[in-house]
Amino acid sequence: MKLFYLDKIKIMSNLKNNIVMAFQLPDLPYAYDALEPYIDKKTMELHHDKHHAGYTNKFNAAIEGTSLENMEVEEIFKNVSKHPVAVRNHGGGFYNHSLFWKVMSPNGGGEPKGELKDAIERDFGSFENFKDEFSKSAAGRFGSGWAWLCLGNDDKLSICSTPNQDNPLMDVAGCNAKKLLLGLDVWEHAYYLKYQNKRADYIQAFWNIVNWDEVASRFKG
Ligand code: MN
Secondary structure (H helix, E strand, O other), rough: OOOOOOOOOOEEEEEEEEEEEEEOOOOOOOOOOOOOOOOOEEEEHHHHHEEEEEEEHHHHHHHHHHHHHHOHHHHHHHOOOOOOHHHHHHHHHHHHOOOHHHOOOOOOOOOHHHHHHHHHHHHHOOHHHHHHHHHHHHHHHHOOOEEEEEEOOOOOOOEEEEEOOOOOOOOOOOOOOOEEEEEEEEOOOHHHHHHOOOOHHHHHHOOOOHHHHHHHHHHHH
């Protein structure tokens, strides 16, 4: 099943203005202030309504009138190096943020359960070790980018970090990923209003809002 099958509106046509949008900005699955005090309302407003909306609009503009309009976004990523850089940057921005909102929740935090917990312990030794490695990957990303928990083609879990709006499903990433389970945005726009230069504090706060139910359903699905 494709991740964004339901999010994608193949032809959303506004006849009056003749606007066709292949991909649509998803709503936040909670209120702007729902992740307080870990992520503040103003950051969420700007991040979703300005940054994510901007990536979505520019992605649609980049693929308008091309064969990519009718493709699933994951399929585009498999050969993204062959397309204009705007497809990579804005397609990544559209997709990464759509995932990011879902893997956080005001009822999140705690620890994974069941098969996901078992797989994390198998591949990282312990949940604490996993958290530590993921946090280091996020903190160590120079400049802007993301940290990811991936399910590989060998069905093992691994952590991968990508620059800018790249993601591990892209051919340019060099990650072993058939599926993305968890992602953390470490662009300054994700944390600077509340945390300023203290990226490590933002990363620590993130563990209080991780939606492990969503991560587990991605792992199983
Ligand atoms: Mn962002």
